[in-house]
Amino acid sequence: xxxxxxxxxxxxxxxxxxxxxxxxxxxxxxxxxxxxxxxxxxxxxxxxxxxxxxxxxxxxxxxxxxxxxxxxxxxxxxxxxxxxxxxxxxxxxxxxxxxxxxxxxxxxxxxxxxxxxxxxxxxxxxxxxxxxxxxxxxxxxxxxxxxxxxxxxxxxxxxxxxxxxxxxxxxxxxxxxxxxxxxxxxxxxxxxxxxxxxxxxxxxxxxxxxxxxxxxxxxxxxxxxxxxxxxxxxxxxxxxxxxxxxxxxxxxxxxxxxxxxxxxxxxxxxxxxxxxxxxxxxxxxxxxxxxxxxxxxxxxxxxxxxxxxxxxxxxxxxxxxxxxxxxxxxxxxxxxxxxxxxxxxxxxxxxxxxxxxxxxxxxxxxxxxxxxxxxxxxxxxxxxxxxxxxxxxxxxxxxxxxxxxxxxxxxxxxxxxxxxxxxx
Amino acid sequence: xxxxxxxxxxxxxxxxxxxxxxxxxxxxxxxxxxxxxxxxxxxxxxxxxxxxxxxxxxxxxxxxxxxxxxxxxxxxxxxxxxxxxxxxxxxxxxxxxxxxxxxxxxxxxxxxxxxxxxxxxxxxxxxxxxxxxxxxxxxxxxxxxxxxxxxxxxxxxxxxxxxxxxxxxxxxxxxxxxxxxxxxxxxxxxxxxxxxxxxxxxxxxxxxxxxxxxxxxxxxxxxxxxxxxxxxxxxxxxxxxxxxxxxxxxxxxxxxxxxxxxxxxxxxxxxxxxxxxxxxxxxxxxxxxxxxxxxxxxxxxxxxxxxxxxxxxxxxxxxxxxxxxxxxxxxxxxxxxxxxxxxxxxxxxxxxxxxxxx
Numbered sequence: 001x002x003x004x005x006x007x008x009x010x011x012x013x014x015x016x017x018x019x020x021x022x023x024x025x026x027x028x029x030x031x032x033x034x035x036x037x038x039x040x041x042x043x044x045x046x047x048x049x050x051x052x053x054x055x056x057x058x059x060x061x062x063x064x065x066x067x068x069x070x071x072x073x074x075x076x077x078x079x080x081x082x083x084x085x086x087x088x089x090x091x092x093x094x095x096x097x098x099x100x101x102x103x104x105x106x107x108x109x110x111x112x113x114x115x116x117x118x119x120x121x122x123x124x125x126x127x128x129x130x131x132x133x134x135x136x137x138x139x140x141x142x143x144x145x146x147x148x149x150x151x152x153x154x155x156x157x158x159x160x161x162x163x164x165x166x167x168x169x170x171x172x173x174x175x176x177x178x179x180x181x182x183x184x185x186x187x188x189x190x191x192x193x194x195x196x197x198x199x200x201x202x203x204x205x206x207x208x209x210x211x212x213x214x215x216x217x218x219x220x221x222x223x224x225x226x227x228x229x230x231x232x233x234x235x236x237x238x239x240x241x242x243x244x245x246x247x248x249x250x251x252x253x254x255x256x257x258x259x260x261x262x263x264x265x266x267x268x269x270x271x272x273x274x275x276x277x278x279x280x281x282x283x284x285x286x287x288x289x290x291x292x293x294x295x296x297x298x299x300x301x302x303x304x305x306x307x308x309x310x311x312x313x314x315x316x317x318x319x320x321x322x323x324x325x326x327x328x329x330x331x332x333x334x335x336x337x338x339x340x341x342x343x344x345x346x347x348x349x350x351x352x353x354x355x356x357x358x359x360x361x362x363x364x365x366x367x368x369x370x371x372x373x374x375x376x377x378x379x380x381x382x383x384x385x386x387x388x389x390x391x392x393x394x395x396x397x398x399x400x401x402x403x404x405x406x407x408x409x410x411x412x413x414x415x416x417x418x419x420x421x422x423x424x
Numbered sequence: 425x426x427x428x429x430x431x432x433x434x435x436x437x438x439x440x441x442x443x444x445x446x447x448x449x450x451x452x453x454x455x456x457x458x459x460x461x462x463x464x465x466x467x468x469x470x471x472x473x474x475x476x477x478x479x480x481x482x483x484x485x486x487x488x489x490x491x492x493x494x495x496x497x498x499x500x501x502x503x504x505x506x507x508x509x510x511x512x513x514x515x516x517x518x519x520x521x522x523x524x525x526x527x528x529x530x531x532x533x534x535x536x537x538x539x540x541x542x543x544x545x546x547x548x549x550x551x552x553x554x555x556x557x558x559x560x561x562x563x564x565x566x567x568x569x570x571x572x573x574x575x576x577x578x579x580x581x582x583x584x585x586x587x588x589x590x591x592x593x594x595x596x597x598x599x600x601x602x603x604x605x606x607x608x609x610x611x612x613x614x615x616x617x618x619x620x621x622x623x624x625x626x627x628x629x630x631x632x633x634x635x636x637x638x639x640x641x642x643x644x645x646x647x648x649x650x651x652x653x654x655x656x657x658x659x660x661x662x663x664x665x666x667x668x669x670x671x672x673x674x675x676x677x678x679x680x681x682x683x684x685x686x687x688x689x690x691x692x693x694x695x696x697x698x699x700x701x702x703x704x705x706x707x708x709x710x711x712x713x714x715x716x717x718x719x720x721x722x723x724x725x726x727x728x729x730x731x732x733x734x735x736x737x738x739x740x741x742x743x744x745x746x747x748x749x750x751x752x753x754x755x756x757x758x759x760x761x762x763x764x765x766x767x768x769x770x771x772x773x774x775x776x777x778x779x780x781x782x
Contacts (some may be wrong), residue, residue: 027738029737029738029739029742030739030742030743034739038739067731067737067738068731068738069738069739069741069742071742073687074682074683074684074687074688075680075687075688078474078680078681079474079475082470082471082474082475083471083475085470086469086470086471097584098586098684098687101584101586101588101682102586102588102680102681102682102683105588105601105602105681105682106602106681108602109602109603110602121584170573170686171585171684171686171687172584172585172586172684175583175584175585176583176584178583179583198573198686199686199687199690297737297739410583417590418590419591
C-alpha cells in the first residue's frame, strides 16, 4: 500500500503547472447516459480548443480542460470535483442535477462557482442565497411553465379538466418540476399524473401501460440517457399522439428520437438555444478544430443538439471569464474573480453575433439577485422524414407569477437550514 | 528470526490469550496505529482524504460487517448497499430530529437501527440457505432502496428526494458538512474503524465467533454439538448489520455529505463490498482491510496513471478500469481463492522459519 501511494504521488507530482485557465469537464462517456453525455462533452471541449487554436486562449491565457469521467453518478461526480478543484478550477458544470445538489454546499465553502445551465437546483436563481451557484439562462421550473404554456396555446387558453402525465427520471432531476406543475395545476385546473421511471430506465413497459389505460391528454417527460429513447419508442408502440408528447430540453436530442424512426415524427421538446450548424462560428470550428484533427471524442457530433448545448455552455463560461478579466484587470483570473465575472455577465445579440453565433440564444443579464437569467424558452418539433428539429415557437417567457414565489420559498428554506443570511 | 513465539513467555492468562501473541506482530500493530493516529492527520489533504483514506476506512467497516455474516457465519448477503442505506437514512433522521445530540451517538444508534432491520431480513435464513438466501437479501436491497425513494418521510419531504448532512461537531471540531477539514473527516472515521475492528476481532475469537464458524462449516454438526442455529445466525445478522449501519451512516454524513438512495446505495455497492470481502479473504478481519484497500486504491491508481500520467481519453480509461478490475477478480479467485489474507498468512508462516527454512 505504501508503494502504491508513492506511485500515485509521483504520478501526480509529474503533471506540469503553468499559468492557464482551468475548466474541468465532468463528462460521462460511459454507461447508460453516454449517448447524451458524449455530444455535450465534445461541444464543451471543442469550443475551448477553438479558443486556444484561434485566439491563443481567453485574453491571451491558454485554456486547459481537465476531463473527468463521472458516469452520471453523483458520488463519482463529487470525487471528480475533489480531484480537480486543487488544479485551480474556475467553474464546474457537472451536467447532473444530483451532482449539482451535492456540489452546492461544497463549492460554496470552497468559493468556486458552479454553472448548472438548465438543470440543477432551480431556486439557485436567487443569488442572494446561492452566492456561488448560477443556472442561467433557464431552469426546470421555467421549463415546466413553458410546456404548460404551450399546451395552453394549443388549446386556446383553457386546459381545465385535462389530464397531463409527467414521465420522470426517479431522481433529484426528475422530481424537480413536480412542485411547479402542482402549483400550475391549481391555477389552470388540469389534473397531474406523475409516472416515475427508475434509473436507468431501460424498462418502461408498466409505465406506458399505465399511460395507455389512463389516457392522459398530454405527456411531459423529464428523462435522460437511455430513458429518453425507450420512452419515445414505447410511446410510438402504444400509438400515442406524438404531437401531445413534450420533453424537457434534456429529452430532445437526435439520439433520443432516431431509434424510434418514423414513429417519433411530431415529438416535441423544449429548448433554450437555437439548433443546427448554420452559424459562422462553425466555419471556424471546422477549420481550426475538426479539420486540424483536434476534435474531442470521435468528432462526429458537431452540430447536434447536445453538441450545440455543450458549446453554448463553454461559450457562456468563456464570456464570463472575459468579463472577469475586464473587471479584475488580471488575465490569469481566480475562481473568486470568475464568480464576479459570472455575476456581471450580460449576453446581448451584438455580442453573440460578434462571436459568430447570431440569434443563437436569448439575451439575458445576470445580477446578484438573479442568477437565473430571463427564463426564456421555445418549443421545437422533430421531423422524422427530414431527420431534423425545427423551432415551432419563438422564445417565450415563463409564468413568473407562479415561479417567483416558489423560488423565494425554496431558497428561504435552504438559507434557514444551512444558516445563510441572504445578502446582495 | 524476529517473528516467532520462542522466548516470549506469558506470565498471565490475559497475556496468553491476547490478539497478537507474537511480539513482532504486536509492535507492528502499535506502529500502524501510531502512524495512523499521530502522523497521517498532519499530512493529509482534501484530495488524499476524499479519494483514498476516508472511503478506504468506511468500506473497511462495511467489509468487516459483511465478513462477519458471509465469511464467519457463511450466510451470503447481497443486500449490503440497502443495509448501508438504512444506516445513512437513520443517521439523517436522527441528525435532523435531534440536533443537540452528538453525532457519535447518532452514528452508533444508526448502527443499532440497521442491526434491527438486518436481523428482520435475516429471519428467512433460518429456513433457506445458499443461493436462495442470496436472492432473499437481494430482494431486501431493492425493497429498501425503493422504500427510501418512495416514502418522503425518510428524506424530510425535500423536493429533490436527496438527504444532506447538516453541520455537526465533536469536541468543537466540525466533522460533517461542507466546512469539514480533511484531518477531522479522517480521524472520526479512523476512530470508528479502530473501534469496530477491535470489537469484531474479539467477537470472532470468542465463543460467539466459534459458534458462527461452526454453523458455517456444517450447520447440522454444529446443532448436534449444541450450537443453537437460530441464535448463532441471528447474532451474525445483528452484528453484521451494526457494522454495515455504521459504515452507511459515516458514508453519508462524513464522506458524501449528501446522498440519494438509488444513486449512492444501489446494487453495485452490494457487489463492491462483496468483492472486497472475497478478494480480501473470507473469514479474516485483516482481509476486510486488504480488500477495501485494494478496491478503493485500484481505480484511483488506474485513473491517475492512465488519464493523469499517460493522457489517455477518459472513456477509454473508464472502460479499461472495468476490464482490469474484473480480470483481477477472476485471477484472484482462480489463483488465490482465500484472498489477500491467505497471502498474508503464508508470508507469516515463511517469516516464522526465516532465515532457516529447513
